[in-house]
Amino acid sequence: MPDKDTNKSGKQGEDEMTVVVPPPKNKQSSAQPTNDADGDIAMGDDTKAGEAEAQVDPVAQTISDIKSNFALLDRAVALFDARFSLRALRSISSIRKRLTADILAQVISETFSASSPNTQIAEHLLLAVDRPDVTLGGQPSSEMEIDSGSKSPAKNGGKKEAKEVIPEIDIFLGILAQVHLYDTKQFQRGFALSRFLSERIQSLNRRTLDSLSAKVYFYFSLFAEQLAPLPPSPQSPIVSIRSILLAALRTAVLRKDIDTQASVIVLLLRNYLLTSHISQADLLVQHTQFPENAANNQVARFLYYLGRVRAIQLRYTEAHEHLTAATRKAPSSACALGFSQTATKLLLVVELLMGDIPDRAIFRVLTMEATLHPYFLLVRAVRVGNLEDFETTIAEHEDTFRRDGTYSLILRLRQNVIKTGIRMMSLSYSRISLRDICIRLHLGSEESAEYIVAKAIRDGVIEATLDRERGFMKSKEVGDVYATSEPAEAFHDRIRACLALHDESVKAMRFPMNQHRLELKNAQEARERERDLAKEIQEGDLDEDDLGGDFEGI
Amino acid sequence: MAERQLTQILTQLQTSASSLSYTDSSALLSKAKLLLLQLNALTPTAPGSASNPSLFSLARQVYEQGALASIRAKNPDAFLRYVSQLQGFYELEGTVGTGAAGGRIAGADANREEKNKVTGLYLLLLLTQGQYAEFHSELEALSTRLGGATRELEADRYLGYPIKLERWLMEGSYDRVWKAMKKGEVPCEEYGVFSEILTFQIRSEIASSSERAYPSLPISSTKSLLFLESEGEVVEFARSRGWVLKDGHIYFPSAEPAAEEAEQEKPFSQLVIENALGYARELETIV
Numbered sequence: 001m002p003d004k005d006t007n008k009s010g011k012q013g014e015d016e017m018t019v020v021v022p023p024p025k026n027k028q029s030s031a032q033p034t035n036d037a038d039g040d041i042a043m044g045d046d047t048k049a050g051e052a053e054a055q056v057d058p059v060a061q062t063i064s065d066i067k068s069n070f071a072l073l074d075r076a077v078a079l080f081d082a083r084f085s086l087r088a089l090r091s092i093s094s095i096r097k098r099l100t101a102d103i104l105a106q107v108i109s110e111t112f113s114a115s116s117p118n119t120q121i122a123e124h125l126l127l128a129v130d131r132p133d134v135t136l137g138g139q140p141s142s143e144m145e146i147d148s149g150s151k152s153p154a155k156n157g158g159k160k161e162a163k164e165v166i167p168e169i170d171i172f173l174g175i176l177a178q179v180h181l182y183d184t185k186q187f188q189r190g191f192a193l194s195r196f197l198s199e200r201i202q203s204l205n206r207r208t209l210d211s212l213s214a215k216v217y218f219y220f221s222l223f224a225e226q227l228a229p230l231p232p233s234p235q236s237p238i239v240s241i242r243s244i245l246l247a248a249l250r251t252a253v254l255r256k257d258i259d260t261q262a263s264v265i266v267l268l269l270r271n272y273l274l275t276s277h278i279s280q281a282d283l284l285v286q287h288t289q290f291p292e293n294a295a296n297n298q299v300a301r302f303l304y305y306l307g308r309v310r311a312i313q314l315r316y317t318e319a320h321e322h323l324t325a326a327t328r329k330a331p332s333s334a335c336a337l338g339f340s341q342t343a344t345k346l347l348l349v350v351e352l353l354m355g356d357i358p359d360r361a362i363f364r365v366l367t368m369e370a371t372l373h374p375y376f377l378l379v380r381a382v383r384v385g386n387l388e389d390f391e392t393t394i395a396e397h398e399d400t401f402r403r404d405g406t407y408s409l410i411l412r413l414r415q416n417v418i419k420t421g422i423r424m425m426s427l428s429y430s431r432i433s434l435r436d437i438c439i440r441l442h443l444g445s446e447e448s449a450e451y452i453v454a455k456a457i458r459d460g461v462i463e464a465t466l467d468r469e470r471g472f473m474k475s476k477e478v479g480d481v482y483a484t485s486e487p488a489e490a491f492h493d494r495i496r497a498c499l500a501l502h503d504e505s506v507k508a509m510r511f512p513m514n515q516h517r518l519e520l521k522n523a524q525e526a527r528e529r530e531r532d533l534a535k536e537i538q539e540g541d542l543d544e545d546d547l548g549g550d551f552e553g554i
Numbered sequence: 555m556a557e558r559q560l561t562q563i564l565t566q567l568q569t570s571a572s573s574l575s576y577t578d579s580s581a582l583l584s585k586a587k588l589l590l591l592q593l594n595a596l597t598p599t600a601p602g603s604a605s606n607p608s609l610f611s612l613a614r615q616v617y618e619q620g621a622l623a624s625i626r627a628k629n630p631d632a633f634l635r636y637v638s639q640l641q642g643f644y645e646l647e648g649t650v651g652t653g654a655a656g657g658r659i660a661g662a663d664a665n666r667e668e669k670n671k672v673t674g675l676y677l678l679l680l681l682t683q684g685q686y687a688e689f690h691s692e693l694e695a696l697s698t699r700l701g702g703a704t705r706e707l708e709a710d711r712y713l714g715y716p717i718k719l720e721r722w723l724m725e726g727s728y729d730r731v732w733k734a735m736k737k738g739e740v741p742c743e744e745y746g747v748f749s750e751i752l753t754f755q756i757r758s759e760i761a762s763s764s765e766r767a768y769p770s771l772p773i774s775s776t777k778s779l780l781f782l783e784s785e786g787e788v789v790e791f792a793r794s795r796g797w798v799l800k801d802g803h804i805y806f807p808s809a810e811p812a813a814e815e816a817e818q819e820k821p822f823s824q825l826v827i828e829n830a831l832g833y834a835r836e837l838e839t840i841v
Contacts, residue, residue, distance in 0.1 A: 275698065276694050276695040276697075277695065278691035279691050282691075312690055312694050313687035315687070408694055408697060412690075414721065414725065415721075443727075448726075448727040448730060451726045451727060451728045451729060451760065452727060453767070454760070454763040454767040454768075455726030455759070455763045458763035458765075458767065464767075465767060465768065465769055466768050467768075468768060468771055468779070469772060485822050488826060495829075495833060499836050
């Protein structure tokens with residue numbers, strides 16, 4: 001911890017001091033590979049220091065926060081461990097709120113020295129944040145020296161002249177610039193910057209860049225979506241970035257770059273769906289393989305889009321499978337609430353289309369209740385089989401359904417409502433005339449009713465027979481479900497799901513690298529000891545006392 | 555020069571569309587396509603570089619005429635080829651429309667009619683071929699392109715027709731489908747081509763549901779049920795499906811499903827054993 005800083009916030013007292021003091025050792029050694037535990041401690045202290053400094057100068061604090069990520073990126077490159085870059089990316093969300101063009105410009109000018117060959121990149125970044133006149137290689141200003149000045153000699157300052165700025169850092173700064181431009185709604189500028197960044201990524205071939213480049217493409221496509229003309233129109237810029245994304249996908253597959261692969265596939269799917277190019281999206285899914293161990297969030301997104309495609313293609317069973325998985329994989333925290341709401345809405349409609357009635361409990365979840373209300377009304381109408389209610393619900397909430405993109409799917413529900421109505425009728429009456437069915441379900445004519453009922457019988461919706469001469473429907477006795485194989489099948493499905501869950505959680509466990517070598521070594525030693533022991537026993541000059549002593553020695 | 559020639563061929567195609575035989579019209583069409591190639595307008599170009607918007611619409615009209623001609627000749631493959639060529643034009647249409655804005659609004663309306671006609675035919679073709687997934691994908695794309703105005707789609711004479719048919723087919727209101735195909739409900743003559751296929755389709759649908767739904771049917775009422783002309787046709791149809799005719803009633807062979815069930819019985823117990831063994835193995839790996 002910087003000394004001057006603790007002087008400034010002297011009020012914090014001695015106790016605080018003792019907590020704060022240790023880090024410098026870590027900081028100084030952080031250029032060398034340190035083990036994971038040390039890294040974690042360093043992180044914790046940084047945030048603690050952040051609280052103390054926040055009262056002092058938020059600008060300087062933000063700058064030092066950004067710079068602390070450089071150390072992480074450095075370490076990611078040195079250790080070849082993507083976890084450090086992921087941690088740097090995760091800190092973006094906390095930096096995001098405090099980011100301004102000036103802060104970015106200052107960081108850029110301090111990071112790049114005027115003589116380095118990468119000045120062109122720095123200039124590009126500065127141009128993007130609208131501060132083209134800031135000179136590079138700027139020394140930390142006097143005010144800065146208080147905070148980052150004491151920090152940079154420790155980790156950045158010393159090697160700034162000696163070492164080149166690694167590409168990870170400039171891409172990271174690029175992402176920060178993207179985030180800033182997106183938050184301040186400068187979409188055109190962001191789009192240009194993203195194009196530049198993606199070109200630069202294409203020219204570099206560094207595995208440590210993977211997770212960063214995935215983020216760059218993500219913002220690239222976000223910018224494209226915001227530019228006029230907006231998506232549904234075929235002239236939208238998102239159509240033009242498809243070739244760039246496809247190229248990125250190709251490269252990522254060749255380089256086995258899982259992060260970029262996963263996020264670009266998801267972006268492309270989203271892209272196609274925005275312009276309703278369903279068959280193209282379907283082809284994309286058919287011809288690519290989504291990486292198995294992609295990040296959880298990407299998997300959730302992928303499953304959602306896939307479910308959507310399948311739902312439009314009337315492959316409801318598959319759609320249901322994907323969407324259930326998507327809702328389960330969605331992060332449970334509040335920040336991803338929008339995603340789980342959207343996925344749940346689609347899932348509800350698909351469930352209805354499959355002829356299932358969704359669980360009422362879904363509608364009672366506090367965070368979902370309000371948004372799902374129109375769907376609740378819909379489910380109620382379908383459950384009762386009331387065509388009139390169904391149609392009024394659609395008419396009333398048409399705009400909501402349209403906005404959610406479920407409207408055309410909901411229109412397909414009409415036949416399900418009729419089927420449910422027929423089923424209700426077949427359950428409650430043992431014999432009912434076709435005329436009554438026609439009146440109760442508000443069907444056009446008696447003939448229509450006859451055809452519809454016949455179709456329902458063939459599709460296995462109801463168990464009944466029709467009598468054409470006398471014009472009625474006669475229900476058969478309902479068979480005992482437990483006499484069929486259905487319960488066994490349901491049981492089997494559940495057991496399989498549990499086993500799959502167990503398998504997945506075993507696979508998800510992480511083990512420290514090279515730990516097994518240590519164990520092997522221990523095992524080897526133990527075996528050798530055993531052999532010695534055996535030898536000694538064979539030689540015969542060993543009694544109980546000796547044995548005990550030996551074990552104590554070990 | 556070539557453009558004028560092209561316009562001539564096009565007017566010839568448009569005015570005498572129904573009287574031309576398929577060979578004649580395809581000869582004209584290939585001539586038109588050659589001319590387009592000379593003018594470098596065979597494929598839609600990006601709106602910015604499009605040298606001539608009138609050429610763009612000419613090319614489109616040639617393809618549209620080609621599509622209609624191949625439908626009249628009952629050649630679905632050729633029709634699908636024309637439709638996929640047209641897709642590119644429809645995608646870019648918006649920009650060209652704005653590029654040549656102003657006095658061409660009336661022309662744009664006529665364009666839309668032809669476009670809807672071809673798209674509607676395409677939908678109908680998908681429907682009769684049972685490609686429901688493609689049908690709905692196309693529908694979804696259409697409604698997004700119109701800014702989500704599904705009602706507008708349904709109100710359209712050409713597009714609404716296949717949409718309504720699909721809904722009735724799904725519901726099972728076959729009588730409405732039947733009515734829609736008769737009584738001059740069909741929006742234009744090209745749509746009539748599909749009526750025959752559709753009739754056959756719904757008849758076999760009705761037949762397969764009747765097999766399950768009725769224990770027996772009197773022949774006289776089967777005539778109206780299956781939309782057949784005479785009782786003789788009913789008898790013929792019943793024979794082709796293997797139904798048994800006895801004292802003026804049709805009886806459906808129902809022994810088959812029972813036999814199937816009996817066959818399924820055996821693997822069921824096997825399945826249970828397999829599952830139980832599977833669980834045991836999995837449990838062993840866990841413990």
